[in-house]
Amino acid sequence: xxxxxxxxxxxxxxxxxxxxxxxxxxxxxxxxxxxxxxxxxxxxxxxxxxxxxxxxxxxxxxxxxxxxxxxxxxxxxxxxxxxxxxxxxxxxxxxxxxxxxxxxxxxxxxxxxxxxxxxxxxxxxxxxxxxxxxxxxxxxxxxxxxxxxxxxxxxxxxxxxxxxxxxxxxxxxxxxxxxxxxxxxxxxxxxxxxxxxxxxxxxxxxxxxxxxxxxxxxxxxxxxxxxxxxxxxxxxxxxxxxxxxxxxxxxxxxxxxxxxxxxxxxxxxxxxxxxxxxxxxxxxxxxxxxxxxxxxxxxxxxxxxxxxxxxxxxxxxxxxxxxxxxxxxxxxxxxxxxxxxxxxxxxxxxxxxxxxxxxxxxxxxxxxxxxxxxxxxxxxxxxxxxxxxxxxxxxxxxxxxxxxxxxxxxxxxxxxxxxxxxxxxxxxxxxxxxxxxxxxxxxxxxxxxxxxxxxxxxxxxxxxxxxxxxxxxxxxxxxxxx
Ligand code: ATP
Ligand code: ZN
Numbered sequence: 001x002x003x004x005x006x007x008x009x010x011x012x013x014x015x016x017x018x019x020x021x022x023x024x025x026x027x028x029x030x031x032x033x034x035x036x037x038x039x040x041x042x043x044x045x046x047x048x049x050x051x052x053x054x055x056x057x058x059x060x061x062x063x064x065x066x067x068x069x070x071x072x073x074x075x076x077x078x079x080x081x082x083x084x085x086x087x088x089x090x091x092x093x094x095x096x097x098x099x100x101x102x103x104x105x106x107x108x109x110x111x112x113x114x115x116x117x118x119x120x121x122x123x124x125x126x127x128x129x130x131x132x133x134x135x136x137x138x139x140x141x142x143x144x145x146x147x148x149x150x151x152x153x154x155x156x157x158x159x160x161x162x163x164x165x166x167x168x169x170x171x172x173x174x175x176x177x178x179x180x181x182x183x184x185x186x187x188x189x190x191x192x193x194x195x196x197x198x199x200x201x202x203x204x205x206x207x208x209x210x211x212x213x214x215x216x217x218x219x220x221x222x223x224x225x226x227x228x229x230x231x232x233x234x235x236x237x238x239x240x241x242x243x244x245x246x247x248x249x250x251x252x253x254x255x256x257x258x259x260x261x262x263x264x265x266x267x268x269x270x271x272x273x274x275x276x277x278x279x280x281x282x283x284x285x286x287x288x289x290x291x292x293x294x295x296x297x298x299x300x301x302x303x304x305x306x307x308x309x310x311x312x313x314x315x316x317x318x319x320x321x322x323x324x325x326x327x328x329x330x331x332x333x334x335x336x337x338x339x340x341x342x343x344x345x346x347x348x349x350x351x352x353x354x355x356x357x358x359x360x361x362x363x364x365x366x367x368x369x370x371x372x373x374x375x376x377x378x379x380x381x382x383x384x385x386x387x388x389x390x391x392x393x394x395x396x397x398x399x400x401x402x403x404x405x406x407x408x409x410x411x412x413x414x415x416x417x418x419x420x421x422x423x424x425x426x427x428x429x430x431x432x433x434x435x436x437x438x439x440x441x442x443x444x445x446x447x448x449x450x451x452x453x454x455x456x457x458x459x460x461x462x463x464x465x466x467x468x469x470x471x472x473x474x475x476x477x478x479x480x481x482x
Contacts, residue, residue: 003251004244004246006131006245007043008046008177009242009243010206011049012208015234018061018062021280025260031263033075033271035238038266044129049078049079051230052083053085053087054069054073055087057086073102078104082181084211088143092154105120105124110160125175133177134167135180137183145438147436164180165201178203180226182209198224199224205225206227208230208239210230214230215236218254219255238263239255291345292463293466295342295468298311299339300313300337300338303384305334309472314470320451322457323457324362324449324451326424328393328394331454334385337354345462347459358429359429359452362447362450362451363445367413371408371420374396377437378407395412396409397477409479
């Protein structure tokens with residue numbers, strides 16, 4: 001027999017990270033839009049939501065500070081998006097501006113001006129075929145330290161569970177269905193993760209998640225009845241939540257995913273395809289410009305640059321020291337986002353490696369703070385962390401048998417033992433210079449100099465390198481403390 005009640009379909013994406021173009025297994029935005037078209041045709045009671053981290057991650061987005069994604073998402077007919085941490089990568093003021101260019105709402109209940117009102121509406125109410133859905137959004141408080149601190153200056157991220165409970169209570173008697181749209185994620189965190197929010201908050205029917213890039217084939221049904229759904233990453237999947245609502249109650253719900261195989265017979269949306277195509281074409285002359293030709297593959301894989309010295313890490317740190325003339329340089333491994341293959345290197349590849357538009361700054365830092373910085377950088381070692389230091393002009397050893405905070409030794413600057421009391425000029429990026437990745441010891445120093453962008457410095461350095469080979473030289477190594 002037919003399922004009783006009004007059938008509503010919620011389609012969802014998350015962590016698409018600007019994978020606008022189809023590149024298997026990523027379906028790209030045109031295909032995602034085509035899937036949405038097909039579902040809307042089959043069931044007009046269909047919504048399309050995004051769980052955040054859409055506007056940063058490829059040159060398609062970073063070249064124009066996310067504006068390209070806004071245009072494409074407007075064409076796709078989204079109903080709402082929650083800002084993820086990466087939505088703040090161009091600064092919160094810019095995000096507010098972008099949100100106004102969207103033809104659908106950006107919502108989040110826990111992003112606020114300090115001691116003041118929300119930056120966005122906390123929720124929307126959608127009426128679909130007589131059924132009212134309250135969609136309440138949350139952004140990971142990790143954003144406060146995962147993006148450049150200046151991008152979130154003056155705003156704060158309040159407690160996800162508290163805010164969610166508050167708005168669930170407010171909407172409970174006004175709507176039939178409560179949907180959480182959350183860029184919170186399922187990884188352990190020092191703030192509430194998705195499982196904490198679901199456990200602590202009463203009354204969420206469906207919880208659509210992002211941030212941890214989790215692929216949930218058919219969702220997770222929590223003990224209290226909340227259905228958690230999450231659609232992986234990079235447009236590999238479109239999530240599908242089917243709901244049947246009868247007499248103001250959800251009488252049945254289920255979650256599933258569509259991948260490129262299942263979508264094989266579905267036509268991409270032509271308008272979205274044309275738009276993505278024209279933006280790509282517009283950007284090509286800039287991105288395809290060959291800026292260097294090198295003889296060595298340069299290692300920038302996430303698990304490498306966040307756990308140890310790599311030749312690309314060395315090179316970028318060398319580039320920082322080179323343009324600034326500083327004694328030493330340090331840049332966070334997490335800021336290096338891709339490898340570079342030998343041969344021609346394009347501008348696009350360089351921006352893909354360094355997508356944050358970081359500037360090079362110098363600080364005059366006491367030796368003891370340089371040591372503290374290295375301790376901070378290797379505190380998770382051998383576990384990966386974004387703060388892992390890629391360095392130049394100095395060398396050090398890590399003793400992993402020692403406690404975090406006390407495992408760095410044999411620090412040498414220019415071949416001589418570091419003097420904790422002496423002052424050294426340090427080149428770093430604007431992210432770490434103001435305390436990004438918990439380099440708090442740098443915060444007390446005012447900027448001594450500014451030396452242009454990291455990507456330009458890397459290009460200059462690659463050109464200088466020419467056909468030379470680049471191998472790591474052991475500036476960072478493991479060793480038992482004396
Ligand atoms: P997701 O991509 O799903 O949000 P995530 O945000 O947890 O995941 P990661 O890929 O772990 O992101 O990246 C976080 C790391 O990126 C930070 O620890 C830091 O090393 C680096 N990072 C973030 N913003 C900047 C920036 N503006 N400049 C330099 N590095 C940055
Ligand atoms: Zn995220």
